[in-house]
Amino acid sequence: MKIFTSDQIKKWDEFTMRSNGISSLELMERAAHSCAKWFVQNYFEINSFAIFCGAGNNGGDGFAIARLLYKKGFEVILFADESQVYSESAAINQKKCKDISGLEILKFENANNFIFKENTIIVDALFGIGLNRPIQGKFAHLIQFLNDLNHLKISIDIPSGLMADEMIADQAVVFKANDTLTFQSWKKSMLHPETGIYCGNIHVRDISLSEEFNSLEPSNELVIDEKIIGEIYQPRNEFSHKGTYGKATVVAGSYGKIGAVVLATKAALKSGSGLTFILAPKCGYEILQISCPEAMFISGGENEVVNFSIEENSTLGIGPGLGTHSDTEKSFLNFLKTCKNPLVIDADALNILSKNPDYLKLIPKSSIITPHPKEFARLFGPTENSFARLDLAREKAHELQIYIVLKDHHTQVITPDNRVFYNITGNSGMAKGGSGDALLGIITSLLAQSYSPENAAIFGAWLHGKAGDFAAEEFSKEAMLPSDLIDQIGNVFKYLNKKVLPKNRKD
Ligand SMILES: NC(=O)C1=CN([C@@H]2O[C@H](COP(=O)(O)OP(=O)(O)OC[C@H]3O[C@@H](n4cnc5c(N)ncnc54)[C@H](O)[C@@H]3O)[C@@H](O)[C@H]2O)[C@H](O)CC1
Numbered sequence: 001m002k003i004f005t006s007d008q009i010k011k012w013d014e015f016t017m018r019s020n021g022i023s024s025l026e027l028m029e030r031a032a033h034s035c036a037k038w039f040v041q042n043y044f045e046i047n048s049f050a051i052f053c054g055a056g057n058n059g060g061d062g063f064a065i066a067r068l069l070y071k072k073g074f075e076v077i078l079f080a081d082e083s084q085v086y087s088e089s090a091a092i093n094q095k096k097c098k099d100i101s102g103l104e105i106l107k108f109e110n111a112n113n114f115i116f117k118e119n120t121i122i123v124d125a126l127f128g129i130g131l132n133r134p135i136q137g138k139f140a141h142l143i144q145f146l147n148d149l150n151h152l153k154i155s156i157d158i159p160s161g162l163m164a165d166e167m168i169a170d171q172a173v174v175f176k177a178n179d180t181l182t183f184q185s186w187k188k189s190m191l192h193p194e195t196g197i198y199c200g201n202i203h204v205r206d207i208s209l210s211e212e213f214n215s216l217e218p219s220n221e222l223v224i225d226e227k228i229i230g231e232i233y234q235p236r237n238e239f240s241h242k243g244t245y246g247k248a249t250v251v252a253g254s255y256g257k258i259g260a261v262v263l264a265t266k267a268a269l270k271s272g273s274g275l276t277f278i279l280a281p282k283c284g285y286e287i288l289q290i291s292c293p294e295a296m297f298i299s300g301g302e303n304e305v306v307n308f309s310i311e312e313n314s315t316l317g318i319g320p321g322l323g324t325h326s327d328t329e330k331s332f333l334n335f336l337k338t339c340k341n342p343l344v345i346d347a348d349a350l351n352i353l354s355k356n357p358d359y360l361k362l363i364p365k366s367s368i369i370t371p372h373p374k375e376f377a378r379l380f381g382p383t384e385n386s387f388a389r390l391d392l393a394r395e396k397a398h399e400l401q402i403y404i405v406l407k408d409h410h411t412q413v414i415t416p417d418n419r420v421f422y423n424i425t426g427n428s429g430m431a432k433g434g435s436g437d438a439l440l441g442i443i444t445s446l447l448a449q450s451y452s453p454e455n456a457a458i459f460g461a462w463l464h465g466k467a468g469d470f471a472a473e474e475f476s477k478e479a480m481l482p483s484d485l486i487d488q489i490g491n492v493f494k495y496l497n498k499k500v501l502p503k504n505r506k507d
């Protein structure tokens, strides 16, 4: 799914209206119907809505939604400032509401003294993607008042106060929604931690905007949706053998950190590599041979990996629990001098590179690094926010011709040619030591199976998050473990074969 800027979305609207021969009002009606349907499906037992309408088309959506819900028998209270100059479509929908007896429109000022029923849902239709400056004055006070209410809060298209494409200003006032019903596609600010936090759960509502525009309009920022995954995932061919699925080698571990090797190796095995090797210190030999019998053990030293003797044409995943012992550092850096094939680098291997930045240029082209924000900052320097961090990541991915899987909520896969894929699977239950080890194993395994580095990074991030979602479902976010995530990888492949592939394959 492409991510468009607010300007592009407006062009998308216009293109749709022109090519479908519909008016802005009809498009607004389509949007309102889609929202009303969601409310009925999700909150039919709640019968009261307080809808706050601005003067632009977001407000127009709000008036139209109010009319539709009222006609379905819901109790609806409208709040608006009728002294404002309304957009054409908003004015028409506001008039339609005024013409309905029983549908009251109160002033925003009345909200402060209004007694909202406990189960009233607060609907924010104040500002949408037309917001062009921070909200101040009476609107800011109104939003602060609404944020202090304990009621369920739903935003239409985007929480008021959030810019669609960029970071919020310091002290910005933004409506804090429990859910956001957004039209047709994700907006960039919904995908970054500082801004996405205001959106709650995102529900993308299809309002049938032009598919032709979507395919023609360029965007180098995308959301990894199941359409993309359906195009990447390669189901197994029965006429195959273990050689078909490549050789993966996990280079990891040091005394006391053998668990990281177990997690990375199991994740690699579960992701389908044909042959899987482990290069780890001897202190982990028994543990690894017992816990990962399918993987072959190569000793890299006593308590640390000090000897990078690698299986021929094997795909390497390096880093989990590796430690930064000077002997490990020396042998890893020496190894980099001769390594030519793309590899996957994580955790302590990245920390070793942070201490030796001159070696960054020795990372083989098309390799994949998987830093979390702190590892990224150690590698490339601090940034003031996640938008700036993404800009720096794009610069570095291009400069070093590598893929950067920037782990966050939401993880971003940055390509050497400036494209960004946002992952929308995964959850806070994965914020535990060991999750990153699993991701390293998954991506290494996919790369070993001849997925391109780009597809291994994209598919790996999605698969990792989806397995995390299944684990959270099974064990709760609090109790799930990275090993539970690994155990769910098989269920994700089953989901892919049952749900995703059939939908996306036009064989
Ligand atoms: N394809 C779609 O996504 C559709 C979207 N729809 C809805 O239309 C809005 C966008 O409408 P627009 O009129 O462009 O902007 P807003 O409703 O966000 O109103 C902005 C309005 O307010 C003024 N303004 C901007 N910033 C401020 C500020 N800080 N303080 C005060 N006033 C401000 C600005 O000048 C505008 O006049 C979209 O979000 C959807 O909800 C269509 O209904 C259907 C298709």
Ligand SMILES: [K+]
Pocket (backbone or CB within 6 Å): 058, 124, 125, 126, 127, 128, 155, 156, 157, 158, 159, 160
């Ligand atoms: K809104």
